[in-house]
Amino acid sequence: MEIDAAASGAVLKRERVRDAILQLIEERQPGDAIPSERTLCGRLGVSRPTLRAAVDELVAAGLLVREHGRGMFVAAEKITQELVSDRHAFSLPQAGGVWTSRLLEFRTLPAGARVGRKLRISPAADIRYVARLRLVDGAPMAIEHLHVPASLVPDLTSEELEQGDLYEHLHDRHGVQVGEAVQSIEPTVVTRAEADLLDVPELSPALLFERLTSDTRDRPVEYVHSLYRGDRYRIVSRLSLGPRTRPPAQREGHHPGIPPGDLAHGDPVTFSARGVVQEGM
Numbered sequence: 001m002e003i004d005a006a007a008s009g010a011v012l013k014r015e016r017v018r019d020a021i022l023q024l025i026e027e028r029q030p031g032d033a034i035p036s037e038r039t040l041c042g043r044l045g046v047s048r049p050t051l052r053a054a055v056d057e058l059v060a061a062g063l064l065v066r067e068h069g070r071g072m073f074v075a076a077e078k079i080t081q082e083l084v085s086d087r088h089a090f091s092l093p094q095a096g097g098v099w100t101s102r103l104l105e106f107r108t109l110p111a112g113a114r115v116g117r118k119l120r121i122s123p124a125a126d127i128r129y130v131a132r133l134r135l136v137d138g139a140p141m142a143i144e145h146l147h148v149p150a151s152l153v154p155d156l157t158s159e160e161l162e163q164g165d166l167y168e169h170l171h172d173r174h175g176v177q178v179g180e181a182v183q184s185i186e187p188t189v190v191t192r193a194e195a196d197l198l199d200v201p202e203l204s205p206a207l208l209f210e211r212l213t214s215d216t217r218d219r220p221v222e223y224v225h226s227l228y229r230g231d232r233y234r235i236v237s238r239l240s241l242g243p244r245t246r247p248p249a250q251r252e253g254h255h256p257g258i259p260p261g262d263l264a265h266g267d268p269v270t271f272s273a274r275g276v277v278q279e280g281m
Helices: 005-026 037-044 048-060 112-119 158-162 166-174 192-198
Strands: 064-067 071-074 099-110 126-136 139-149 178-189 205-215 220-229 233-240 270-277
Touching: 005 037, 005 048, 005 099, 005 112, 005 126, 005 192, 037 048, 048 064, 048 178, 099 139, 099 158, 112 139, 112 220, 126 158, 139 192, 158 166, 166 178, 178 220, 192 220
Parallel strands: none
Antiparallel strands: 064 071, 099 126, 126 139, 139 220, 178 205, 205 220, 233 270
């Protein structure tokens, strides 16, 4: 598969705009206004279509609200439900198929305020920024944006990012032993540039993953957000809800989302998830 340089460049520019707007959102409270599109275009030095693509994604993700004639506002906070196992962790085996990577961008740059906070480093500290297209059996599956403190991986190579498992490379070549990760998943849609890279129609459904990984010393070592094709990727979860207190037939109507209060018995919840790649049409 050939990578369209124009599409790749548009995705990376939109990514930088997205991070700048996220910074504005994190500095404000729900209901607060953010600057107008014209102001943001001037401040960030981008065109109106590029800015609008990033704003559209954040609106679809529920982080911004557009009000006709009034402007853009920080959305109300989302309700988050956390599932905790008896080991305070869950496993996420890799999805099936042969996974490969194609590098879109690989460079060193300052972390900036937002990424610096997530990685607990100075905004001026260098990070390795990586954008790569993830493929399964040769078909594009996801666009991945990685941020790793440069001090941890001074000798990171493009070959490591395109071949093999990155966590294995971190352990074997850089002495970084990952310990745990906190990951969120939200629905969204793809922009025109993202659609070109993923080989799907514009505004197709997608899954937005955000992950912060720490090592065994509780140091943040990686911040990633990825866009996965919604037509070919899904997450399957298996929940163990503790000792059965009712016959199986009486549990058929249990809420899949497990609202607060459903687990009144207080037994630990175990959670495992796996990615499933749908067969191409």
